[in-house]
Amino acid sequence: MIELNAISVNFSQGKAGATAAVDNVSLRIQQGEIFGIVGTSGAGKSTLLRTINLLQRPTSGSVTVNGVTISDLSGSELRRARQGIGMIFQHFNLMQTRTVAENVAFSLKAAGKSAQEIAQRVPEMLSLVGLCDKADVYPSRLSGGQKQRVGIARAIANHPEVLLCDEPTSALDLETSAAILVLLKEINQRLGITIVLISHEMSVIKTVCDRMAVMTQGRVVEEGDVFDVFAAP
Ligand code: ADP
Numbered sequence: 199m200i201e202l203n204a205i206s207v208n209f210s211q212g213k214a215g216a217t218a219a220v221d222n223v224s225l226r227i228q229q230g231e232i233f234g235i236v237g238t239s240g241a242g243k244s245t246l247l248r249t250i251n252l253l254q255r256p257t258s259g260s261v262t263v264n265g266v267t268i269s270d271l272s273g274s275e276l277r278r279a280r281q282g283i284g285m286i287f288q289h290f291n292l293m294q295t296r297t298v299a300e301n302v303a304f305s306l307k308a309a310g311k312s313a314q315e316i317a318q319r320v321p322e323m324l325s326l327v328g329l330c331d332k333a334d335v336y337p338s339r340l341s342g343g344q345k346q347r348v349g350i351a352r353a354i355a356n357h358p359e360v361l362l363c364d365e366p367t368s369a370l371d372l373e374t375s376a377a378i379l380v381l382l383k384e385i386n387q388r389l390g391i392t393i394v395l396i397s398h399e400m401s402v403i404k405t406v407c408d409r410m411a412v413m414t415q416g417r418v419v420e421e422g423d424v425f426d427v428f429a430a431p
Pocket residue numbers: 209219237238239240241242243244245246
């Protein structure tokens with residue numbers, strides 16, 4: 199369902215000694231799976247993840263999501279394709295001057311949903327992530343785990359096929375991280391949303407992912423079922 203074909207990203211193209219942040223990576227991610235990408239800081243995980251929704255345009259290579267080569271798109275076509283791809287972040291990226299409900303409503307408005315649909319969808323999403331009682335609260339009053347739940351509600355409000363997770367638990371304590379990973383697994387299983395998750399922590403990948411890739415210096419050096427990769431000598 200997601201095909202990354204020979205993706206390279208070079209931030210300092212043409213400069214002497216420039217190395218690629220992502221170096222000729224090809225990956226196939228299947229519909230309905232949770233795919234993990236693990237690697238140390240600077241390995242290129244975040245840059246690669248961002249090519250999937252074109253927050254980062256690859257220097258070369260192509261990205262196909264659900265049969266649409268989104269790396270060929272721009273403008274309104276790209277905006278429409280992005281609605282099928284939700285994203286959550288390490289530091290949540292919530293709008294601080296808007297309430298929880300307004301944060302979730304924002305992505306629905308941006309997708310052109312009617313006021314009626316928004317009024318129905320927002321409480322539905324907050325219920326799904328267990329935040330029904332926080333609709334009118336501002337993000338600054340929430341715990342880290344609650345903020346990430348808002349991030350998840352916002353990311354899946356438009357019923358995307360894909361959810362991209364950029365270090366989703368790295369700013370959270372162990373117990374809160376575990377609860378967020380359970381929620382992501384539920385979203386994957388109950389809603390059938392394909393998840394791509396990057397983390398520098400093996401334990402996170404091991405807990406939730408079906409298949410995984412290991413990145414080092416912009417390259418994928420290992421790929422396979424999580425069970426097999428961890429069983430390897
Ligand atoms: P990871 O997510 O694995 O920590 P990143 O994808 O964030 O790795 O970074 C990969 C490399 O690309 C690093 O060397 C980083 O400094 C560089 N890089 C990332 N984003 C940019 C950018 N916007 N401009 C220049 N260099 C960048």
